[in-house]
Amino acid sequence: MVTSNGTLTADAGAGRITTGPSGRKPRRRLSRRNIIVYGTLIVVALYYLLPLYVMIMTSLKGMPEIRVGNIFAPPLEITFEPWVKAWAEACTGLNCDGLSRGFWNSVRITVPSTIISIAVASVNGYALANWRFKGADLFFTILIVGAFIPYQVMIYPIVIVLREMGVYGTLTGLVIVHTIFGMPILTLLFRNYFAGLPEELFKAARVDGAGFWTIYFKIMLPMSLPIFVVAMILQVTGIWNDFLFGVVFTRPEYYPMTVQLNNIVNSVQGVKEYNVNMAATILTGAVPLVVYFVSGRLFVRGIAAGAVKG
Amino acid sequence: MTALTRGSARPNQWLRNLNAKIASIPMILTAVVIFLGGTMWTVVYSFTSSKLLPRLSFVGLDQYERLWAAPRWIISIQNLAVYGFFSLIFSLVIGFVLAALMDQKIRFENTFRTIMLYPFALSFIVTGLVWQWLLNPQYGIQSIVRSLGWTSFSFDPLYDADIVIYGILIAALWQGTGLVMCLMLAGLRGIDEDIWKAARVDGIPMWKTYVLIIIPMMRGVFITTLVIIASGIVKVYDLVVAQTSGGPGIASEVPAKYVYDYMFLAQNLGQGFAASTMMLVTVAIIIVPWAYLEFGGGRKRG
Numbered sequence: 001m002v003t004s005n006g007t008l009t010a011d012a013g014a015g016r017i018t019t020g021p022s023g024r025k026p027r028r029r030l031s032r033r034n035i036i037v038y039g040t041l042i043v044v045a046l047y048y049l050l051p052l053y054v055m056i057m058t059s060l061k062g063m064p065e066i067r068v069g070n071i072f073a074p075p076l077e078i079t080f081e082p083w084v085k086a087w088a089e090a091c092t093g094l095n096c097d098g099l100s101r102g103f104w105n106s107v108r109i110t111v112p113s114t115i116i117s118i119a120v121a122s123v124n125g126y127a128l129a130n131w132r133f134k135g136a137d138l139f140f141t142i143l144i145v146g147a148f149i150p151y152q153v154m155i156y157p158i159v160i161v162l163r164e165m166g167v168y169g170t171l172t173g174l175v176i177v178h179t180i181f182g183m184p185i186l187t188l189l190f191r192n193y194f195a196g197l198p199e200e201l202f203k204a205a206r207v208d209g210a211g212f213w214t215i216y217f218k219i220m221l222p223m224s225l226p227i228f229v230v231a232m233i234l235q236v237t238g239i240w241n242d243f244l245f246g247v248v249f250t251r252p253e254y255y256p257m258t259v260q261l262n263n264i265v266n267s268v269q270g271v272k273e274y275n276v277n278m279a280a281t282i283l284t285g286a287v288p289l290v291v292y293f294v295s296g297r298l299f300v301r302g303i304a305a306g307a308v309k310g
Numbered sequence: 311m312t313a314l315t316r317g318s319a320r321p322n323q324w325l326r327n328l329n330a331k332i333a334s335i336p337m338i339l340t341a342v343v344i345f346l347g348g349t350m351w352t353v354v355y356s357f358t359s360s361k362l363l364p365r366l367s368f369v370g371l372d373q374y375e376r377l378w379a380a381p382r383w384i385i386s387i388q389n390l391a392v393y394g395f396f397s398l399i400f401s402l403v404i405g406f407v408l409a410a411l412m413d414q415k416i417r418f419e420n421t422f423r424t425i426m427l428y429p430f431a432l433s434f435i436v437t438g439l440v441w442q443w444l445l446n447p448q449y450g451i452q453s454i455v456r457s458l459g460w461t462s463f464s465f466d467p468l469y470d471a472d473i474v475i476y477g478i479l480i481a482a483l484w485q486g487t488g489l490v491m492c493l494m495l496a497g498l499r500g501i502d503e504d505i506w507k508a509a510r511v512d513g514i515p516m517w518k519t520y521v522l523i524i525i526p527m528m529r530g531v532f533i534t535t536l537v538i539i540a541s542g543i544v545k546v547y548d549l550v551v552a553q554t555s556g557g558p559g560i561a562s563e564v565p566a567k568y569v570y571d572y573m574f575l576a577q578n579l580g581q582g583f584a585a586s587t588m589m590l591v592t593v594a595i596i597i598v599p600w601a602y603l604e605f606g607g608g609r610k611r612g
Binding site for chain 1: 326327329330331333334336337338340341342343344345346347348349351352355364408411412414416420421422423424425426427428429430431432433434435436439440441442443444446449450453454457484488489492493496537541544545547548551552555565566569570573574579582583585586587589590593596597
């Protein structure tokens with residue numbers, strides 16, 4: 001109560017500087033409203049946190065404890081064995097070396113896909129923003145509209161193209177696919193960013209005789225670190241979380257982590273080991289979660305800019 | 311900007327801005343070959359009798375007739391309609407209410423926002439598996455409530471064909487509302503403080519200010535959010551695969567899964583192409599009005 005009153009007076013004081021006549025609402029009602037606001041938010045927050053809590057608790061229990069207890073109870077005896085099993089021993093179809101294989105596949109997919117798609121899209125966005133040529137806007141419009149087309153419509157033609165190129169089923173093929181589907185949103189992101197930079201910079205460089213690439217590397221790149229970070233967050237989380245492309249365009253030995261996870265959990269044979277499943281789920285979610293928690297505000301910017309993808 | 315090279319003695323149009331054109335080759339290829347070409351390719355082959363391999367043997371509307379006669383497709387469409395309707399309404403309402411609460415100059419705003427948004431960072435597969443576990447009738451929410459004494463309590467959406475789609479909806483909302491909240495919050499923050507002050511001076515109650523003034527002012531944000539949610543709805547696939555694999559039976563099938571299964575598992579490409587063309591049509595129905603609203607019908611494309 002005391003603290004909420006403290007907040008209120010502070011707010012009212014801050015408001016008075018700019019408002020002049022403040023609203024006619026009595027303070028007491030505002031305070032009751034505050035309880036409702038915080039109460040609702042806390043209940044909502046608990047709802048959002050519940051699955052994470054249950055995941056962690058389940059992954060630390062042994063199977064006998066899971067069978068008798070409820071999923072919300074904390075483990076009586078903490079065991080890390082499910083984690084070890086999920087990482088190194090769980091069976092995914094053909095092989096039984098756990099998620100470790102999928103993890104490294106995902107790394108080998110995500111790193112080059114992120115770098116290549118950002119490199120390509122940033123140069124594209126730069127060309128579109130500063131070196132407009134006839135017809136460029138048409139291609140750009142097709143690209144942006146294309147981002148809304150369900151992937152299912154384009155999957156099979158891409159299979160054929162990749163097969164013709166001889167990279168169907170390989171990691172290279174998947175990297176190409178991620179680069180293609182990252183292009184609309186990333187190009188838009190970079191185009192808007194570069195278009196927002198002061199034009200005088202560009203003109204001055206032109207007068208000094210700098211060309212296309214010189215301006216890009218010497219002027220544009222150093223000025224656009226924030227947008228590169230946003231693009232990186234967007235791509236890393238997006239590509240890591242992908243399932244459809246992973247399952248369509250790769251062979252089982254190259255399956256990314258998400259596909260392996262689904263195979264482990266939804267395999268029909270054998271006893272369901274819920275603790276191993278939950279440990280595997282946390283392991284798969286760990287990378288995007290770390291990116292999310294570390295990048296904080298930038299993540300919000302990233303999804304606001306790129307929410308169209310996915 | 312483009313006029314800078316005009317002084318040179320080269321009249322050749324193609325060589326102007328050559329570097330920019332070279333730099334745009336990946337974009338042009340993607341736009342023309344994959345997005346335009348790929349889409350047209352699929353539409354054309356949806357009129358053929360392709361089975362294991364794509365073949366140009368036209369059969370008219372046969373694939374579409376078979377598609378709409380297939381119970382599995384009908385169920386897919388019904389599921390998508392139910393899922394889409396509720397997911398649009400709940401996302402918008404919950405997202406907006408949460409954003410309005412977050413906009414009350416509260417403390418720990420960052421903490422609350424972080425908690426509401428973290429599911430969005432997760433893969434649909436992860437989300438689906440977590441909720442599969444929570445909704446497990448033997449160990450999950452149902453067993454908890456029963457152990458509290460209410461032994462007849464029944465809540466097993468993933469195992470009940472009639473309500474399985476709502477089980478998927480719960481997981482989808484858990485993952486997606488945080489994003490809607492963020493977009494709405496950005497919209498609310500973009501509204502001029504003076505509007506609020508004027509409404510307060512006039513003695514208009516808060517809820518009325520929201521409904522009559524703020525929401526109409528946020529039209530743009532609502533449209534953007536709507537398009538984002540809607541294009542996500544049409545694509546829903548991973549979540550269903552992870553949570554139910556389309557079951558029980560075929561009760562939770564969705565169009566995206568129909569397409570995948572026919573193209574890659576049933577080796578019936580024609581059906582897959584026809585189904586994916588129907589998805590394309592659905593998206594076009596969503597996108598065209600949006601483009602019209604956004605660009606005022608002033609452009610040929612968009």
